[in-house]
Amino acid sequence: MASQLTANEAIVACAHDLAAQLDDVAAQLSEQLAGSVPEFFDDDDLAREAEASAYGNVSAMLAVFRAEAVAEHVPIRPEVIAFASTVARRQLPLELLIQSYRVGQTLFSRLWLDVLAERLSDQQVFIEALHRSFDELNVYLDRVVAQLVSDYERERDRWLRGAAARRTALVERLLRGDRIPIDHAGRQLDHDLRAAQTALVAWTPSHGEVEQQLGALESCLTALLSAAGVSRMLMLPAGTCAMWAWVAGDLDTGRLAESSRALPHPDVLIAVGQTVHGLDAFRISHEQALAARRVASRMPAPARLTPHADVATVALMAGDMEESRRFVSRVLGELAARTAAAEQLRETLWVFLQEGGNTRRASERLFMHRNTVLYRLQRIEAVLGHPLDERRLDVEVALLLTTTFGDEILPADFSSAPRPGTEAAHPETPAD
Numbered sequence: 001m002a003s004q005l006t007a008n009e010a011i012v013a014c015a016h017d018l019a020a021q022l023d024d025v026a027a028q029l030s031e032q033l034a035g036s037v038p039e040f041f042d043d044d045d046l047a048r049e050a051e052a053s054a055y056g057n058v059s060a061m062l063a064v065f066r067a068e069a070v071a072e073h074v075p076i077r078p079e080v081i082a083f084a085s086t087v088a089r090r091q092l093p094l095e096l097l098i099q100s101y102r103v104g105q106t107l108f109s110r111l112w113l114d115v116l117a118e119r120l121s122d123q124q125v126f127i128e129a130l131h132r133s134f135d136e137l138n139v140y141l142d143r144v145v146a147q148l149v150s151d152y153e154r155e156r157d158r159w160l161r162g163a164a165a166r167r168t169a170l171v172e173r174l175l176r177g178d179r180i181p182i183d184h185a186g187r188q189l190d191h192d193l194r195a196a197q198t199a200l201v202a203w204t205p206s207h208g209e210v211e212q213q214l215g216a217l218e219s220c221l222t223a224l225l226s227a228a229g230v231s232r233m234l235m236l237p238a239g240t241c242a243m244w245a246w247v248a249g250d251l252d253t254g255r256l257a258e259s260s261r262a263l264p265h266p267d268v269l270i271a272v273g274q275t276v277h278g279l280d281a282f283r284i285s286h287e288q289a290l291a292a293r294r295v296a297s298r299m300p301a302p303a304r305l306t307p308h309a310d311v312a313t314v315a316l317m318a319g320d321m322e323e324s325r326r327f328v329s330r331v332l333g334e335l336a337a338r339t340a341a342a343e344q345l346r347e348t349l350w351v352f353l354q355e356g357g358n359t360r361r362a363s364e365r366l367f368m369h370r371n372t373v374l375y376r377l378q379r380i381e382a383v384l385g386h387p388l389d390e391r392r393l394d395v396e397v398a399l400l401l402t403t404t405f406g407d408e409i410l411p412a413d414f415s416s417a418p419r420p421g422t423e424a425a426h427p428e429t430p431a432d
Helices: 007-019 021-035 042-066 078-087 094-119 123-161 164-176 182-189 208-227 255-264 280-300 308-318 321-336 342-356 359-366 370-383 392-409
Strands: 196-205 234-236 244-248 268-270 305-307
Touching: 007 021, 007 042, 007 094, 007 123, 007 305, 021 042, 021 094, 042 078, 042 094, 042 123, 042 244, 042 280, 078 123, 078 244, 078 342, 094 123, 123 164, 164 234, 164 280, 182 234, 182 392, 196 208, 196 280, 196 392, 208 244, 208 255, 208 268, 208 342, 255 305, 255 321, 268 280, 280 305, 280 359, 280 392, 305 308, 308 321, 308 392, 321 392, 342 359, 342 370, 342 392, 359 370
Parallel strands: 268 305
Antiparallel strands: 196 244, 196 268, 234 244
């Protein structure tokens, strides 16, 4: 029984329990940490690295609690070290990094206390287990913080002195829209800023060896652009899990889509801005690539390549997902329910609208009889409460959001399906 466990046995058992849900634990800690150190979560790439660092620290600590390693010698994970280096390269204060560990220690300690309390009913064993595990936790965190302070200072000095810092600073000025001599900046970057610009953003999950991740991102961008006939580009790491790139001159984005299917490293995803002309093209195309990435990151199953041109409308609304969710609920009503019946009706309406209101072509795409499509459209009008030619733009945008984001964009407060009835219980609507 739980009360008969020794302190060491309880620590090992609880560590195994948490290890089985390590992803959820790390995500929960990261979400709570964002409230105390928001500077690490205002940027998508930095947030991903902060989450990876939390994952690495929890993983190492649970290995100690499972008696697989000792706190004095358990390896510090690469993603933990990489995060400190990124904080230094972003020129964020060292105090923020140390604060994040103080807050993280408090949050993990509360979680660990709750897990022990659920398993142990003997107060003496509970207190002994708490003391032993907290002693180990303190030893590990003292080691980590001491090393990260050293790594941070070393990386900050190297970064500030290096040519990479100068190139990064120049790119950041261009992305801010600073008015700087464009020809001088082009020479510094070895990139023609007067030509049309197409920006790309490649990214991958933050788990793994840093140099391998950056190598994978670079090789995927190189392979993609080489297949499109591009031999020169400007590339810049954005942390350890993302790479930014720009191509000068006109680019055949159609060839990009074709070649993206054969990219190496299946975890790498790429977003592409539109080809933009003008003095602000460098910045505008990059902003479009970032917007396309935000959309792709929320898709249930994004493609390897997400062009901004394909998601531009959705990107306008994806910046406020809560408002978009309310919009979908308001426009679709019970058609926005998370049920198979509602999904079936949404698909029918989406295809019908895509086919310009042509029921014959819609039925061919849906592989069903035209009368079935007509009947479903009648049921949809009944659920919506208005004819399909009214508020058509709102309906199309709402369906575009549901098609792109899936269940994430659907409100959670519809527990029942729309009430279309069963088609088998009604006669088919006669064909026109």
